[in-house]
Amino acid sequence: MLRWVEWGPVDGMPVVCVHGLTRNGRDFDVLALRLASQGRRVICPDVFGRGFSDWLPDGKLYAVPTYALAFQQFLVQLPGPFDWVGTSMGGLIGMGIGAMSGVAPRRMVLNDVGPFLPAHALQRIATYLGLRPEFTRIDEVEAHLRLVHAGFGRLPDAAWRHMAETSARRTAAGRLVLHYDPAIAEPLLGGPITDVDLWPVWQTLRQPILVLRGAESDLLDEATATAMAARADTQLATFRDCGHAPGLIDPAQTAPILEFLSA
Template sequence: MPVVCVHGLTRNGRDFDALALRLAARGRRVICPDVFGRGFSDWLPDGKLYAVPTYALAFQQFVAQLPKPYDWVGTSMGGLIGMGVGAMPGVAPRRMVLNDIGPFLPGRALQRIAAYLSLRHDFATTEEVETHLRLVHAGFGDLPDAAWRHMAETSARRTPEGRLTLHYDPAIAEPMMSTAITDIDLWPVWETLRQPILVLRGAESDLLDETTAAAMAARPGTRLVTITGCGHAPGLIDPAQTAALADFLGPEHPATATGA
């Protein structure tokens, strides 16, 4: 039974390496794609296309080809995409994990994200990349040094000039920069979802606030887990976090597996 893991706004599929190992050990097939403009996926010809509706439509076609049922894990943007796909008849996942994202996005948090998206990055070494990532992704939590190093090595690409830059198309910022940033209300989408959902919230998150998380948890079939020592978003590297997801998603054949 496949598990599709979709990353956040400026990240890539390698963010799920630790989780993928945990799920694979339980017999799950794990698919961690790079969304358009990130990692090794193609860049789109028009920056305005870098938006959740574009991604959701692309994933609709993608998951239509997968064996059913399948599950979804989405961090931040990946969770928004999952909500979109989860509302589509015929292709919705069986179960869904939303990592520090919900149907209400506060404008102040989006402004913070826009501020770091507006930066242009130029690094001489992987160590400089790591220092930057530790700063802008401090909300991932107190990760081991090896995890930050792995993130730096998988988050940068070499420029023609021999420098390093982050591994995404700078044009992904265009939709946020071209309009006024305000609160975003997606509660009508949330209300269409029918599958069991595990919501992870970083205790210090500004993108998924306590009020929104509590309202999500009131929905039947929704479980909320708050991760202490994290903001936006829990890194899904800590063994306790990956174990919580593995337990929620279950083994390959939950009807027959025992002791998993």
Template sequence: MASPELPRPGQFRCSVGPFKAMLRWVEWGPPDGMPVVCVHGLTRNGRDFDALALRLAARGRRVICPDVFGRGNSDWLPDGKFYNVPAYALAFRGFLAHLPKPYDWVGTSMGGLIGMAIGAIPGLSPRRLVLNDVGPFLPARALTRIAAYLAVRHDFASLEEVETHLRLVHAAFGDLPDVAWHHMAETSSRRTPDGRLVMHYDPAIADPVVGAPVVDVDLWPVWKTLAQPILVIRGAESDLLDEATAAAMAARPDTRLAVFPRCGHAPALIDSDQTAVVAEFLS
């Protein structure tokens, strides 16, 4: 059996709109374990799930943590307009068709939206779905904040500067230990040919967001098609998943709600209390 403590690389060529692009990931745990696919937020990458992956892998699960196209080690797309949730969900179909069934899905923010879209596709939907601080209603005020963040491009002279930046822009992740911020800085940045450090994503992921009209997004029709058990996680101070939306989601049969204090959008799923809730739900 593979060691649950050592990640392995993987890749699958997908169709994203008119393009072919390589989806790359790290995976943990036994290759024959029941799969869990963990998908990150808008500007993040699959290494955000290392702590959760270790916990699930120790329970015998095969944990696959992709970098969504344009992030981390996955291919960038030639046209930024295809950096959107519907395109991602359609692109994941080929990968998921080859994945042993059943499988579970853990999605943070954008990853949760992709999971909702896939959950509505007959024959591909996961057995269980974890939505980390995202739901079927996205308020314009939160989307405005995200668009403003994406509009600014950063470069850094050192890893310490990267870490300082991440502690500022992702303060809502919660009170994380220093080692978590160090790890995030290492896995969230890449070095340019001139030696500077930049965030490890294609700046064009901002194309569908920056400059577009910002309005509330209503995905309740998609939510109503979901049939599997769902765990909804909310940061108590979240601006993307508001209290009313979370309560409405929790009213659905086979839906659990876990609210974590001292964090907003989104709980980092690093703290043992948070990973324990996910692991128990997926057990």
């Protein structure tokens, strides 16, 4: 079962915000509140295997095509057009959805991800994805997240604590662990890590797209972002002092999203 947090009026035009590989829908709390204040209905799912959504029976199913097909069934039930905001993995799912007939978003925001994923960046992600840390206190969870997600940028202390509190669950033994199925690592760690080329998918997209990039990002390099921006109806915003991926908390990062989705 897919579960989500919802913000704003139920009759507002929906915005679906989808998180990164090891994250969950609560990453969008700040952005969701700002979108809701504009009258938008904001839906922030926990992708399968994360947060409060169900875990899948086979780790090999934790892959973008699986998620895109599952979201397709969810999205066809929305009344009318919707927009999509996707961070990292959420952006890849969005690209898959955007290429589908009948469920494509009206507008799409891709947060620090694109149609080319370099192997060295995937290798970096794999180094922490394969870990299964356990903690005794929430401040230990926070310290871990500050380390592995340093690319989010200079977030306020309150934001890191909120992330820790929404990213951990307590085991039967009383230990704190990260709130996702460890099996989500299987597709990435199950074989050699190589570059991923999704340019054929990118070329099928027809909706206006806003690309966000952390200036120090290794997953969305400058050359890829520039090539994406050359496409008609595509805008690019680059943020200093962050890498992969901008945390979407600073007003300077959320303002371009609010403006783009208000069109």
